[in-house]
Amino acid sequence: MSLVDPLVQQRFSASTLALLAAVTAGVVAQGGFYLPGRIVASVLALVSLGLAVREGARFDRGLRWIAVTGAAIVLWAGVRAAMTGGWGTAGGIALSLLVLLAGVVVARRASAADLATGLTGIGALVAVTGWAGVAWRIERWSVLVESTIWRAASTLTYPNAAAAVLAVAGLLALALLLAEPRSLGRAWVLYLILAGLGATLSRAGGLAFAAGVLLFLIFAPVRQVLRHLAPALLGAGIAVAALVPSFPVAAEPDPLLALAGLAVGGLVAVHLPRLHGRWLAAAWGLVLAAAVGGLAFLLTRPLPARLEAVSRRRFTLDSRGRSGALRSALDQAAAHPLLGSGPGQARYFWQDYSGQLVASRWAHNEYLQWLVDLGAVGLVPLAALAVAIVVLLRRGRAGGATPLLWTGAVAALAALAVHSAFDFLWELAVVPLLIGVLIGLAARSHGEEPSAPSINGEVPA
Structure with a gap:
């Protein structure tokens, strides 16, 4: 191809x-x-x-x-x-x-290029507004989750929904960049979208994006995909790391650090793929050395309180809301397996992170929700x-x-x-x-x- x-x-x-x-x-x-x-x-x-x-x-x-x-x-x-x-x-x-x-x-x-460009432009706006919502604690563009951390949400006001839109936009942006690898504009758009996706702190959004990348590695030239995607992910990681002080509710946001991280991450994401030969090898060497040094520093010291607050909530497979909703939905599907409970008639109950009873209309799983509502038929x-x-x-x-x-x-x-x-x-x-x-x-x-x-x-x- x-x-x-x-x-x-x-x-x-x-x-x-x-x-x-x-x-x-x-x-x-x-x-x-x-x-x-x-x-x-x-x-x-x-x-x-x-x-x-x-x-x-x-x-x-x-x-x-x-x-x-x-x-x-x-x-x-x-x-x-x-x-x-x-x-x-x-x-x-x-x-x-x-x-x-x-x-x-x-x-x-429609013109495929025009439509994809328009969608990635919308995604970039969602990403930037969500990122700014966390950096400056703008409540219209970020959401306080579990009274613990702020997460990017943009105008969608739900971080996981914003992550879904950004995952779509990010994969289209990657396709456009691979088609025009010399385009600085496309490189910046991909980077900003990935930084915004990281700012949502959505585990499902990250998993969804990874699933899309896997298809890219199957259908597109692997070397070219990695050449442009790896720097973009690295730059986005730098930008999200600079947001760490702004995520926990117990700490004051640090927008200047966030801006600096966004700028440095952008330079890495956009210009690293344009290096060749010894310059490219030297750049990646510096990046790997910095990563190893940073990891060693973290492993030899207790996590800072701000980083611990984020890691405790997001870097875990545990999700009491989803597991509770899943058990409730499975019970209701078992009660009405063939015809379902009727569209929108089911209610799901579970205990949240604080032990309080939660009632919801949604099971946080659309396939299981469909089975509960409309049955196997x-x-x-x-x-x-x-x-x-x-x-x-x-x-x-x-x-x-x-x-x-x-x-x-x-x-x-x-x-x-x-x-x-x-x-x-x-x-x-x-x-x-x-x-x-x-x-x-x-x-x-x-x-x-x-x-x-x-x-x-x-x-x-």
């Missing part, structure tokens, strides 16, 4: 701009979790669909299968809502699937939808979709699939929209590329 892909260079179409506006609205309106934000993001997505149809978008067999399986899901959710209640949740499922379909249609018609059309998506993705790869952007989109889909096992992401309107956009980016073919804009009826060379 060639490293430099023939990315389509074209002005943003009206449907692409409307689609990016829908994603932006979803991100700004707390992910579209609440009804007003969901309505705005969904309406903009449907407007983009209408514009794409007007521009010549086609509904082929692959899209029809997605529509049919989605309709089966909606039908079953409606049947269960008629039996148990939960029409609001059933309606939300229908709207989410419609928005997902809109994302697929518009993304297949409801899993059948969901699995059929997944199969239809995989078939469409395979057709996109065989049909000529840009290889690196195909890899980036599929890696981002894998990241969302992994993250969905740890959070209630599908309840946010922006996530089904992103899923649809990623499917559309990966399901392109040569015949679906927009034609170049003409001048006086002639197509420029």
Whole structure:
């Protein structure tokens, strides 16, 4: 596979701009979790669909299968809502699937490079605002978790949701950088997104991003991936380390140190891949020596109170909320294994970190949540939808979709699939929209590329 892909260079179409506006609205309106934000993001997505149809978008067999399986899901959710209640949740499922379909249609018609660039730009804004929220304790952009540590959340106001968006944006940014390895702008965008992802302190977000990177290592040149990703991760690590004094609630934030760390990390992330030969070897030698020295220093001394507060909460596999919700959800799934409890009817109970009883509508695992709500019968059309998506993705790869952007989109889909096992992401309107956009980016073919804009009826060379 060639490293430099023939990315389509074209002005943003009206449907692409409307689609990016829908994603932006979803991100700004707390992910579209609440009804007003969901309505705005969904309406903009449907407007983009209408514009794409007007521009010549086609509904082929692959899209029809997605529509049919989605309709089966909606039908079953409606049947269960008629039996148990939960029409609001059933309606939300229908709207989410419609928005997902809109994302697929518009993304297949859009310029892949333009759309991916727009999404990474949105991701960079989410990252910077989340990072600033921690560095300056801006409550609109950061969240105090368990009365212990501040975590980046940006306008989504939920750190794990912000991490999901940033994982998607980071994988697309990596694809764009691999396609244009000399671009300073793309290198800075990838670095900022990874720094923002680290500032969320989301374990699920980090695991999801790692799953996406694994696909890159399978489908893209390993040496080139590591050449650009390793410095970006190193730089992001420096930036997050400089945020450590600002994470614990018991300490005063240190924005000057955070700014210095962001600047130094950026220089490492952006300029280290541009070194060659002895300069590159010397630079990595200094980096490894600094890392070994820092690790030895930490191992010979007790952890500072600020670092200990962060490590005790985030660098552990223990999560009382998720494990408690998991046990509660498994009990309810066992009680109604075939038909489910009905859309949105289940409630989950567990004890939090302080021993207090917690009640929630969400199981922090979308697959288990689906089983609880709609039963094993409801899993059948969901699995059929997944199969239809995989078939469409395979057709996109065989049909000529840009290889690196195909890899980036599929890696981002894998990241969302992994993250969905740890959070209630599908309840946010922006996530089904992103899923649809990623499917559309990966399901392109040569015949679906927009034609170049003409001048006086002639197509420029």
